[in-house]
Amino acid sequence: MLEERVKRELQQSGWQNAEAVILDPELEVWVFVDSPHVPQVIADGDEQLYSQKLTHAEKSRLNKPARPKELMEALLREKRIPRSSSLYLKLAQKVSLSNCSDPAFLKLRQILQEWFPPR
DSSP states (O other), rough: OHHHHHHHHHTTOOTTTOOOOOSSSOOOGGGGGSHHHHHHHHHOOHHHHHHHHHHHHOOOOSSBSSSHHHHHHHHHTTTTOOOOOHHHHHHHHHSSSOOOHHHHHHHHHHHHHHOOOOO
């Protein structure tokens, strides 16, 4: 597996506490969870538009958008919301990560929780 090979090569290079995670398709997949906050943030509260775009999007194996970044950008563009780091901050503050079912994202979350436990 590619993740294991990258992890092994990192460790052989001196990175003893290294991990490797391959996000497939993209990090934005965590945004598309069942949460009332998502359409508020990325569709300016337009739940009908959000639902329509999500329904017509090509789905991945986890019934998530196959191209989440592009779907998110299309929603933002249609609602004239600029893409910015503050947008991701709003999502992170409001949208629970516990409903995400993407295995790679769950692995990343677990690694970060182990490396940076709550105080």
